[in-house]
Amino acid sequence: MSIVHHVDQTLERELRQGPLRAVNAEVVFDTPNSDWAARRPGLCVNLFLHSVEEDVAHRQSGGASVVDEQGVVIGYNGPSRFFRLGYALTVWGHSPRDEHSLLGTLLQWCVATDSLVPDPGITLDGPLALRLRDVPEGVEAPSVRLWSGLGTPARPVLDLTVTVPVTPPGRGVATEPVRGMNLRARRLDAPRPTQTPQGSGHHPARPHGTTRPRRNVEEIS
Template sequence: MSLVQQVDETLRAELMRGPLRGTNIQLSFDTPDADWAARRSGPCVNLFLYGVEEDTSRSQSGGVTVLDEQGTVIGNTGPPRYFRLTYLVSVWAQSAQDEHGVLGTLLEWCVCTEELVAHAPPGGNGGSRRLSLGLREAGDTPETTASRLWPTLGISARPALDLAVTVPVSRPTEESGPAPAKGMHLRARQVAGNGPAGDAGAATDVGVPLGEPGAGSPVRRRNVEEIA
């Protein structure tokens, strides 16, 4: 499931559990053009995704350390990037009164709901994401998003909400290097002619854990050569 589909399904689940609970209202993410309107049957709430853009106002710098469940550093990554998905939310019913009633309920829900949690499907990647919700403010001109979109879709002007959902997108993790060494292992042999007869060239393994007494301190050697 892609990121956009994850946001769609989260909105669907929360709306059906919230303002649309117990109703026979359908929920659609189709493009609400003239053909779709002609095929529609029954009351419907349409969420038309018309824009995806990066929210640069939330950009951050620096690095983030990634830890595993045991608290061990396993890599580093950059801060997440934030993207804004904008939906045109419209209501379709038999009468304007019915449409206004549902639209008012959706407006109250949007105002009261500032954050949703999107959970990845079982077996999916990405874990949970916190989605920020908000209604886009009108600009300095009286022209709204709906007034610009309806003519291009071949639909007569109708009221709609301009809903913005902001979602964080994590960056790939750069794995850290190998774990630091916990000790060192030396292999040495005695030089011929300096030890008991028959012991010339005998190899000896010496393990010195890091941090233990003697680690890093000078070792007195006599007629011993180290073998790499």
């Protein structure tokens, strides 16, 4: 399942278990152009995905090691990147009164919901952050361009933004990890000491080129 499909299913599940629990309304992800608007079903909530953009303000550097069950590093993962999925949430019903009533319920849900719990079928680095798009003063809202581009009369819209953490594919280690080593010790032959007269108090000089007896440890791969 793709990331976008997963977000679609999560949004639909959260809506059906929340504000639409007692409402007989469909949840669709159609493009609300003029043809669709003319043949739309009864009461429905449409979530039109109109944009996908990276949240560069949260881009990170570095990475994390991937280890197996024995604690051996088998690869590396880069930091997650965050993407914003923009959904135009609209309500389509038999009358503006019905649409406005349900739209108000959905607005309360959006304000009270900060995150969406992802399904266990996909692994993410965190929850899906949910918020209403904040349009700065003097900037045209995306919904204005949306209706003109689709050729549909303008209608009330909740511009939802779902932020998704996406982890890039990991890379394996360049060489086979070291899983152990063998050590072997042997004693080098020591030179035979020279006899000295007892009581002389004199120790003969060590022959040139000889060293003290020592132990040598060799690494065996």
